[in-house]
Amino acid sequence: MMRDSHARLERLTSMLRRRGVILPAFEIHGGVAGLFDFGPIGGRLRRRLKNAWLEHWSSHGNIVEIDSPTITPESVLIASGHVGEFNDYMSECCACNGAFRSDHLVEGLHPNPDILTAEELNSIITDNSIPCPSCGTAEWKPPQPMNLMFDTQIGAMKGGRTAYMRPETAQGMFMLFPALYRHFRNRLPFGAVQSGKGYRNEISPRQGMIRLREFNMAELEYFIDPETKPAHDFSKWNDVTFSLVPDPEFGGPVEMTPGKASDENIIRHPTVAWFMARTWDFLVDVGIHPSKIRFRQHEGTEMAHYATDCWDAEIHGSYGWIECVGIAHRGCYDLAAHESATGDKNLRAWRPYDTPKVVDKTILAGIGSVIGPAFKSKAGMVNSALEALDDLPKSFPFKLILDDGSTVTIESEMVEEKHIQNTEHGEWFLPHVVEPAFGIDRILWHVLDHAFEETEKGGETYTVLRLRPTVAPIDVAVLPLMEKDGLQSISEDIHQLICSTKNLASYYDGSGSIGRRYARADEVGVPWALTIDHETLENGTVTIRRRDDGKQIRSQPQDIITALTTNTIDELF
RNA sequence: GCGGAUGUAGUGAAGGGGUUAUCACCUGAGGUUUCCAACCUCAUGUCACGGGUUCAAAUCCCGUCGUCCGCACCA
Structure with missing residues (x-):
């Protein structure tokens, strides 16, 4: 099997x-x-x-x-985590030449092996005499970086910016x-x-x-x-x-x-x-x-x-x-990673609240004419510290801690109580x-793999690629029954007509027996084959053969093209 | 990256230190036939690459690259 x-x-x-x-x-x-x-x-x-x-x-x-x-x-891929993830270290065993990821070897000996440098990894490996998983020896060459990204430089001269192929x-x-x-x-x-x-x-x-x-x-x-x-x-x-x-x-x-x-x-x-x-x-x-x-x-x-x-x-x-x-x-x-790497604020979306949030607040507002002369250059900081107070002080004077860590004393005549109302209509958030x-490529491979069918025909293996018409590379094979009596030029005209139709591809094949040409078309998954014969000379009709069952009918080329473009070709059968 | 095997037309294979490398299929031309890989004649196209040994290398040796199998790796 x-x-x-x-x-x-x-x-x-x-x-x-x-x-x-x-x-x-x-x-x-x-x-x-x-x-x-x-x-x-x-x-x-x-x-x-x-x-x-x-x-x-x-x-x-x-x-x-x-x-x-x-x-x-590079900065994009540092922010996204790829530079860390795609730059693993490998350790090679001196005895058997087996290669292992260094961070896997020290698993359990460090909470986050991913972030270790080559030296740190090396010392953990030697200090703990970690045995080789395949031969058991505990002798290792120093960890070597393994870069899974192709790197390059932006700029033709030395000192260009480091970049990677994505x-x-x-x-x-x-x-x-x-x-x-x-x-x-x-x-x-x-x-x-x-x-x-x-x-x-x-x-x-x-x-x-x-x-x-x-x-x-x-x-x-x-x-x-x-x-x-x-x-x-x-x-x-x-x-x-x-x-x-x-x-x-x-x-x-x-x-x-x-x-x-x-x-x-x-x-x-x-x-x-x-x-x-x-x-x-x-x-x-x-x-x-x-x-x-x-x-x-x-x-x-x-x-x-x-x-x-x-x-x-x-x-x-x-x-x-x-x-x-x-x-x-x-x-x-x-989005969070790029936001924190760049400080850019445009990576968020706005979520309106169903009903705006109204926040009532009583604050102590500094009286400018008093705060200004009293604190001079610190007056601004004092004002913002006052506004940020959640619990209003019960008595005066009180100590107020500013953003720069210094403390000032606030007297009652410096401030007045104010009721303010803030309405928030929504919030900015990072979308998921x-x-x-x-x-x-993997899907394409499996499309081919699943479509590839080997059957038997007259004692020989016969290959058909049963591709869906939506992905089949060629829609129609145009085959003159023989290349004489004028059949060739009619066939070439029909081939041209199909190729010039949007989203349709045809290929012309005039050599070999008709059976051989059907086989060639089947092998690469052409779903339909038009054959031009002597009856075409009389009334213009051609035969159309369906790949998947070999069934044939006669029709006018233009009707076939219309049916192909409207995806109704099966209705003719 | 390690170990083993291996590399000959488009495909699949045989052979092999000495004139022009073999076979089948495939491909092309002509003939014949005409609706499911028929036949006849002719033709095109190949020794992975680089180096070495030799009078002579596709053949022997070394290296590189590729392929296959195993190990390892695989956001």
Whole structure:
């Protein structure tokens, strides 16, 4: 069984190379691990998958697309926590050469190993003679920094500003929070999506498309008011059960509807549950088998530095269960971090009170003509200290402590009692954010993996890529039954016509037997094949063949194009 | 990053110190046939890269890079 699935994986990757879908990059220069090219078929497939993703989210009406730079100044990633998180130290064992994360070795010996320097880690490791987990020896080389981000310099000359290629696209959305807030006329909830490249300098990328050094990601940041109870309608998913694998601390795997999982607090936040459901919709839409999707909750120990709850959508394929989407409740972590790093006050949202809060207060107000001459340059501080008094003194004179720590004596003739009324109409708060983050390459891989079907035809294996029409890179194959008697030029005209139709792609294939050409089209997942034959010369009709069952009907090319663009082609059959 | 295996056309493989590197599929041209990988003829294209040994290296040796398996790593 294992051997069979391994052989299938090899046949699939061979086909992807041979047909120009996905290929190792820079191969004529020896190749680079973790970098891949998308060929003519793969490029379109990825484009369609991304478009499907963007359309899926923009259909909500309060989610917009943005695009931000991949080069990111260091300070942004220090604030976000990535510089700390992505710069771990590794210790190497002198005896067996095993490499381990230094902070993992000293776990339990220090409350927060993450923050230790190389020297501190080294001394804890040597002082405690920590044994090597694989060979037991307690001799270590000094910890070496391991930087998982690609670094670079902004500015061509020496002394430029340090920057990194972004390890995620999320920070771009946080940077744009003020603009988004204005765009949505100061009203939560709203979201922003971005799809683009991310970079991680993996130590040893393996498993093909699963771990890449440069990858396509698509992230959504959905900003919410933590005090508004979200109203999500889960009734749409009442007849689908999700496979849920909660943190073992909270219980074993269950199958249930997202609505019920939310009601029973297995998924702690309704918005997280709702995004899980919408994610499930997306994955199924682009051709992932529903039975091969499960949601796994992160355990406390593996939770990223920013998250308060996190569910991964995992997809099962040739490499087992693989995390393809992470849906994290990040709380206000990022906005708070950037606020405290920059002092910028625009990362908050305004929450009006239902009824304004009226605060009645009796205060002692300084009498300017007395306070001024009495305290001179300190008069301002005295006034503000008086206003800030919560409990009015019972008698005069009394001592008043100023902001600078000094004490002054206040006499009764310096002040008068005043009633003031303050009306607060609302407050500024840091929005919370729910972040679904999609690994496009991993999803794309599984779309191919699930679509790749090997059947038998006349004793030979026959390969069909059962891609959904929404993601299929090519919509139509145009095939003249033979390239003579004028069939060729009609076919080329039809091919041109289809290619010039918006959102449709056709490819022309005139060589080899008709059966061979159907097979070639099936192998890369072309859903429809038009064949031009002698009857076309008489009445203009062509045959259209459906990939998934080989069924054919006759119709006019223009009617077929209309049906394709309106997504009603199946009605012709 | 460590250990083991490995690198030959687009794909999959065989071979191997000595003239022009082999096979199948694939791809292209011509012929024939015409609706599901038919056939015939011809053609294109390959020894990962760099260095060394040698009269001669795709072959032996070393290094680099890549790939696979195991360990470790994987916000």
